[in-house]
Amino acid sequence: MTIDDTRMVEAVIDGESVRVPEGTTILDACGGRGCGIPTLCYGETITPRNACRVCMVEVEGSRTLVPSCSRPVTEGMVVTTRSERVDHSRRMVLEFLGSSVDLSLTDHVDDWNAEYGADPSRYGEEAARVDEPVRVDNDLYVRDYSKCILCYQCVDACGEQWQNSFVIDIAGRGFDARVSTEHDVSLPDSGCVYCGNCIQVCPTGALMFTSEYTMREQGTWDESRQSQVDTICGYCGVGCNLTLHVQDDAIVKVSSPPDSGITSGNLCVKGRFGFQHAQNRPADA
Numbered sequence: 001m002t003i004d005d006t007r008m009v010e011a012v013i014d015g016e017s018v019r020v021p022e023g024t025t026i027l028d029a030c031g032g033r034g035c036g037i038p039t040l041c042y043g044e045t046i047t048p049r050n051a052c053r054v055c056m057v058e059v060e061g062s063r064t065l066v067p068s069c070s071r072p073v074t075e076g077m078v079v080t081t082r083s084e085r086v087d088h089s090r091r092m093v094l095e096f097l098g099s100s101v102d103l104s105l106t107d108h109v110d111d112w113n114a115e116y117g118a119d120p121s122r123y124g125e126e127a128a129r130v131d132e133p134v135r136v137d138n139d140l141y142v143r144d145y146s147k148c149i150l151c152y153q154c155v156d157a158c159g160e161q162w163q164n165s166f167v168i169d170i171a172g173r174g175f176d177a178r179v180s181t182e183h184d185v186s187l188p189d190s191g192c193v194y195c196g197n198c199i200q201v202c203p204t205g206a207l208m209f210t211s212e213y214t215m216r217e218q219g220t221w222d223e224s225r226q227s228q229v230d231t232i233c234g235y236c237g238v239g240c241n242l243t244l245h246v247q248d249d250a251i252v253k254v255s256s257p258p259d260s261g262i263t264s265g266n267l268c269v270k271g272r273f274g275f276q277h278a279q280n281r282p283a284d285a
Contacts, residue, residue, distance in 0.1 A: 041151030105205030154198035
């Protein structure tokens with residue numbers, strides 16, 4: 001979807017008139033992420049797949065609710081972002097997801113559950129729940145599919161939208177649907193180049209740096225004690241932007257700003273994981 005800055009369209013959102021470039025989504029017209037419309041599968045660098053359905057809104061004349069993350073604003077559109085119907089839909093989605101996968105590391109979910117009165121536990125222990133062991137088959141990152149909401153962001157980052165490695169895709173159907181390598185082989189046996197761009201876009205912590213996973217298991221991971229330092233990768237002449245996440249004077253993981261004109265949040269294996277040399281100190285240092 002492209003945005004045409006030369007043609008403007010006018011719509012009414014929650015009773016207020018807005019004027020935006022043609023092609024702007026409802027979510028962006030409302031102010032983007034953080035505007036009050038909850039989003040789980042939405043990312044700034046990946047084309048929306050409408051997978052989580054938590055950002056649904058009402059559009060006058062539409063029989064069904066529509067996903068605000070992908071529906072473009074059209075001339076004369078009348079949108080309602082909060083109503084009894086919208087709130088009911090969001091509550092049900094949050095309960096369905098929360099009862100089937102572990103959302104404990106997903107930002108804002110507790111706040112949304114409280115706001116919409118969602119109670120995933122009401123489905124009881126008999127509710128179908130993803131129960132897979134954490135996959136640790138390489139030194140760089142782990143896969144915990146008990147946290148996966150099948151948002152497709154990692155699939156698209158690995159595929160045609162960014163890396164073009166096509167190492168992973170969705171396999172199976174229904175409750176058996178899962179992210180998988182071809183023939184479900186381990187990452188070292190797949191075509192993975194360990195760029196880590198899948199980790200960058202994962203919204204739930206299903207994909208995680210081994211360093212972060214280890215610290216969480218040890219109980220030492222503490223984001224309140226972490227700082228972020230922006231710098232430039234020194235491995236080659238491209239000049240990729242890096243954000244170093246630092247705790248106790250040690251780099252614990254690396255990301256890249258999604259709004260960077262050079263990387264758009266993407267890195268190679270060296271930029272993403274090659275940070276140990278920066279903190280290999282002598283024993284008496």
